[in-house]
Amino acid sequence: LDVNNRSFKGNLSTFVYIGELIKRKCAIAIIPAINKSYSNKKFKINFVGRGAELSKMKSMTQALNLSDNISFLDHVPRNEIISILDNSECMIMISKNETFGLVYLEAMARGCITIGSSNQGIDGVIKHGVNGFLCQEGNEKDLTKIISHINSLSSKERLKISSNAISTVKELTDSMAANKYIAAVTY
Numbered sequence: 001l002d003v004n005n006r007s008f009k010g011n012l013s014t015f016v017y018i019g020e021l022i023k024r025k026c027a028i029a030i031i032p033a034i035n036k037s038y039s040n041k042k043f044k045i046n047f048v049g050r051g052a053e054l055s056k057m058k059s060m061t062q063a064l065n066l067s068d069n070i071s072f073l074d075h076v077p078r079n080e081i082i083s084i085l086d087n088s089e090c091m092i093m094i095s096k097n098e099t100f101g102l103v104y105l106e107a108m109a110r111g112c113i114t115i116g117s118s119n120q121g122i123d124g125v126i127k128h129g130v131n132g133f134l135c136q137e138g139n140e141k142d143l144t145k146i147i148s149h150i151n152s153l154s155s156k157e158r159l160k161i162s163s164n165a166i167s168t169v170k171e172l173t174d175s176m177a178a179n180k181y182i183a184a185v186t187y
Contacts, residue, residue: 006111007155008158008162009155011042011043013043013044014043014044014087014089015045015092016048016084016085016090016091017045017046018076018081018084018106018107019048019049019101020049020050021047021053021057022051023052024097025051025053026094027047027057028053028060029138029139030047030092031045031057031066031070033147034143034144034147043069045071046070046071046073046084047071047073048073048075048076048084049075050074054072082110085107088107090115090150091103091114092143094117094136094137095120098117098120099181104126108131108165109165109169109170111162113158113161114126114133115133115134117135117136121180121181121184130161131165132165
């Protein structure tokens, strides 16, 4: 991304999760966390992926009356992910036992405000409050606090975090990413 066209005016309103919908990924925690952050229900979440947690997530969506706010997009071909990221302001993946998720880098490269898991593989890349945010893995309350904090920032501050994310990814060469990944899985 050569030019960051984002404005981040007002509260974040478009969120995305990309990955398997399995227990370890904690995608279900995103639904109540965002819902608690928006009493006016002015948000959209796209869940990209499939997995065993899908039926629970759909049930929760209906129980919270959020069918107009949440879309389940199933598996999306890799070449369509960029468009989804470009139409999202924030990518959230707060999974457990995560090594080095490339989806974090893809989201950061597209200027999304990215929320990852602390003490997992991405926390060497995401610097909390600088180029993204780190949340306790699967912790709905922590995620609610982080979203509220992001929404309390000015659009200029959010744009700076977005631009820092883009810069961070540009600095990561393929070999650096590979070395970090190898270190994470062999450590």
